[in-house]
Amino acid sequence: MTQTLLTMRRPGIGDAARPAIDCALWVLKARILDVALVTLLDRKHAALPTYGSDGLTSYPRDPRVDARRHWARRVLPVLKMKRGRVPEPDVARMAAVRDAIGLATALFVDADGAYGRKPVPDGVMAFVKPRRSGPEEPVSSEDLAGLRLVSDRAPPGPDVRAGEYAYDLFAARRLTGPMPRNVLQADVTRGDDVSGFLRRDALCQAHCVPFSSHTPPAIHWPICVAGPRIRHGQYFPDSTLIESVIFDQSLPPDADLLVSDLLRSGPGWEVKETREPMSFPDHLPETTRVHRPRLSAET
Numbered sequence: 001m002t003q004t005l006l007t008m009r010r011p012g013i014g015d016a017a018r019p020a021i022d023c024a025l026w027v028l029k030a031r032i033l034d035v036a037l038v039t040l041l042d043r044k045h046a047a048l049p050t051y052g053s054d055g056l057t058s059y060p061r062d063p064r065v066d067a068r069r070h071w072a073r074r075v076l077p078v079l080k081m082k083r084g085r086v087p088e089p090d091v092a093r094m095a096a097v098r099d100a101i102g103l104a105t106a107l108f109v110d111a112d113g114a115y116g117r118k119p120v121p122d123g124v125m126a127f128v129k130p131r132r133s134g135p136e137e138p139v140s141s142e143d144l145a146g147l148r149l150v151s152d153r154a155p156p157g158p159d160v161r162a163g164e165y166a167y168d169l170f171a172a173r174r175l176t177g178p179m180p181r182n183v184l185q186a187d188v189t190r191g192d193d194v195s196g197f198l199r200r201d202a203l204c205q206a207h208c209v210p211f212s213s214h215t216p217p218a219i220h221w222p223i224c225v226a227g228p229r230i231r232h233g234q235y236f237p238d239s240t241l242i243e244s245v246i247f248d249q250s251l252p253p254d255a256d257l258l259v260s261d262l263l264r265s266g267p268g269w270e271v272k273e274t275r276e277p278m279s280f281p282d283h284l285p286e287t288t289r290v291h292r293p294r295l296s297a298e299t
Contacts, residue, residue, distance in 0.1 A: 011167035015191040022193030023219055031266045038260045038268075041194070041226035047257040048224050049232040051078035051108065053215075078232065080108035080136065083115075098133075107133045108161065113140035117149055136161040136185075144174060151182060159183045163200075164214040167191030172200050176207040183231065187214040194223055201227035218243045222260050222267045233258065248272050 001021065005014045030037040081097055083090050094109055101107065115138050135154070139146035141162045151160045163185035166172040169192070175184060184204055188197045197213075204211040210231040213220040216239035224233045235258065247269040249261065261268030 011191055015167050019189050019193045026194045027266045034265045036262045037222040037266055038225050043225050044228045045225040047259040049077055050235040050258050051080055051232050052076045053080040053234055053236050078106040080110055083109060083111045108136050110136040111138045113137045115139055117146040134159045141165050161185055169196060169199055172203060176209050183210045183212050185212050185214045188220060188223060197223055198227055201229045204229040215239050218247060218269060221258050225260055
């Protein structure tokens with residue numbers, strides 16, 4: 001599959017299909033050997049810190065604040081919010097969330113590359129006034145000069161985060177230079193397979209750069225704990241909501257750590273034989289639930 005894709009434009013849909021096959025083969029190997037996937041991959045961590053992400057900005061402000069306050073009470077060390085569709089209210093939105101969660105919890109602000117170079121420094125300065133904050137993809141990951149500008153202008157303390165759209169090791173390598181204070185992110189469902197994900201961890205070791213995962217939790221946690229350089233992984237309730245319908249065991253946050261199951265072969269979960277209607281996790285308040293999509297078990 002890799003050789004075939006070399007003759008096509010990359011990245012693309014093929015670079016999302018190939019990792020799915022690779023992950024399935026790793027799971028199959030672990031099941032044949034009757035070992036946990038984390039054991040097969042040579043686990044380096046007993047558990048891994050998590051950062052919680054509530055995803056979309058289309059939810060009304062009050063439920064978003066309530067959800068983060070609830071997460072903060074669960075002692076999650078880091079929360080992540082998205083920037084809005086319109087840049088102007090971003091600072092006020094971040095201030096409301098910061099007031100809700102307090103200064104003890106770090107806050108990431110994910111722009112998904114939506115800013116241009118010129119407005120980024122001022123926006124970043126506003127975001128990181130509480131020192132336990134940091135921007136994620138303030139400009140496109142392909143704008144290496146823009147990432148360096150943000151990294152150079154940001155105050156001491158916060159990390160600049162990028163890399164979830166780097167579909168191969170070469171793209172990840174380019175990101176280690178422009179951002180001397182960056183955290184390199186990777187998503188095993190985009191471009192890199194399991195081995196490629198761990199190669200990025202080795203790349204981060206070589207360049208003294210922290211490493212972090214990007215959704216979905218169920219497949220990432222067994223892989224993340226095998227990476228020596230990994231700092232933390234993403235806990236995304238939208239992904240976990242779907243995973244709870246498909247799998248008989250998901251990975252809810254236990255305070256600030258997620259721990260993989262070592263007693264079951266494979267990734268630690270099984271596909272459900274029968275699926276019940278989707279239910280919402282207890283850690284999401286009722287006001288937030290009504291704004292989430294209603295999916296049937298068949299969906």
